[in-house]
Amino acid sequence: VGFFVCRHIGLLECNIVLMKRLWLILSLLFIFSCEDNDKEDCIDESKITNLPCDDVYDPVCGCDGVTYSNACEAENSGITEWTEGECN
Incomplete structure (x- = not known):
């Protein structure tokens, strides 16, 4: 104005x-x-690890919008929440 x-x-x-x-x-x-x-x-840096995970492909969509091959991979990346399946 x-x-x-x-x-x-x-x-x-x-x-x-x-x-x-x-x-x-x-x-x-x-x-x-x-x-x-x-x-x-949704990422807790204190939970980021390098622990071994199974090679089973059971994708989860992390709260950061990234698809992880399974819940273990998401947890190792410090992701605190995810949903089953790939991200859109």
Whole structure:
């Protein structure tokens, strides 16, 4: 909202428009930042190991969006949550 528009619609109305735009921008930033945090929070670096796993292919989709060959491989990568099957 430019100065010219604010001058014609009034200061109060202009402030309301600006606040609505600011609220929308902040809401979108919050939503997208939460999506990124979910992926980071699902990896526990203290659980990353190099233990041997069976060579059985029983894919799981890690919470980081990566397909692991089985649950053991996911656990060795520090993944804390997964679902059965390959990631889409």
